[in-house]
Amino acid sequence: MEEKNQKSVEINSTEELNEQLNKLKGNENLNRPSEEETEAAKQEFEKAAEEWTSKTYVIGKKEDALENCNYLLDFLKNRFFWQKDAWMGVIKLNEELSKIKKAIEKEEKELTVGYQALEFIYYMLSNPGGVGLKSAKDFEKEKETFIKVASSVEEQVQAARKNLKDVEFLQQKWGAMAQGFYLEEEDSPEEEEEVSHENAKKDSEDSKESE
Numbered sequence: 001m002e003e004k005n006q007k008s009v010e011i012n013s014t015e016e017l018n019e020q021l022n023k024l025k026g027n028e029n030l031n032r033p034s035e036e037e038t039e040a041a042k043q044e045f046e047k048a049a050e051e052w053t054s055k056t057y058v059i060g061k062k063e064d065a066l067e068n069c070n071y072l073l074d075f076l077k078n079r080f081f082w083q084k085d086a087w088m089g090v091i092k093l094n095e096e097l098s099k100i101k102k103a104i105e106k107e108e109k110e111l112t113v114g115y116q117a118l119e120f121i122y123y124m125l126s127n128p129g130g131v132g133l134k135s136a137k138d139f140e141k142e143k144e145t146f147i148k149v150a151s152s153v154e155e156q157v158q159a160a161r162k163n164l165k166d167v168e169f170l171q172q173k174w175g176a177m178a179q180g181f182y183l184e185e186e187d188s189p190e191e192e193e194e195v196s197h198e199n200a201k202k203d204s205e206d207s208k209e210s211e
Contacts, residue, residue, distance in 0.1 A: 033177040041177045045170040052167050057118050057156040059149070060111030068111050068149050069101045071142075072121060079139065081129025089120045115160050122157045125150045 033041075060068035073094070082090050096117055104111065113121065125146070130139060139146075169183075176183040 031182075032180045033182060038174070038177040041170070041174040045167070045174045048167045048170050052115075052163060055160075055163070056112040056114055057160055058110050058112050059118070059121070059152050059156055062108050062110055064148075065109060065111035066101070066104050067145075068152070069097055069104060071145050071149055072124075073097050073101065075128070075146075076124060079128045079130065080124045081127050082124075086123075089123075093117060093120055093124070115164070118153065118156055118160055122153050125153060 060066075076090060076094055076097070080090065096113070100111065100113070103109065128139065128146075130136060173183040
């Protein structure tokens with residue numbers, strides 16, 4: 001019996017996924033995913049999606065949670081230059097941070113927010129504003145606090161976006177398997193660079209050992 005090939009689809013976007021799947025449709029020489037594999041992929045995605053929706057991100061440890069929260073509220077009211085529909089986010093974030101502040105004042109805890117609030121805070125901190133020299137000098141006095149808070153937020157945003165990308169891939173993987181194809185994610189340039197660096201390091205160590 002002729003052995004069929006297992007074909008993996010490598011993608012970086014939904015558009016690439018659809019394009020690749022259309023090319024593969026009708027190829028009878030492919031090894032198709034079983035119903036059990038497809039169901040497992042579905043459950044893996046649903047579990048990851050559920051965890052994603054309830055996940056929160058720490059942008060202030062217990063010892064500086066209140067300070068960070070107060071700073072974000074002040075920045076929102078006095079420094080943020082919003083445009084267009086961002087006014088809705090300003091009102092919503094002010095309500096959310098005000099509730100968090102009350103909770104922290106009542107009981108010492110970390111400053112945590114969900115993904116949507118995290119992204120808006122990141123957008124807010126990326127768009128500081130003011131009017132005139134006095135405003136600029138006032139901002140200069142608080143730049144250390146700004147850098148501390150902004151760095152913490154940026155770190156969490158990068159982690160959150162990676163998590164979201166992983167969840168989206170699991171959804172695409174399940175969708176592809178439901179159509180009869182295996183799906184494989186390409187390594188990002190950063191991951192490829194890291195692997196290359198580790199391999200070079202290992203080769204160097206092996207070379208030293210053989211000397």
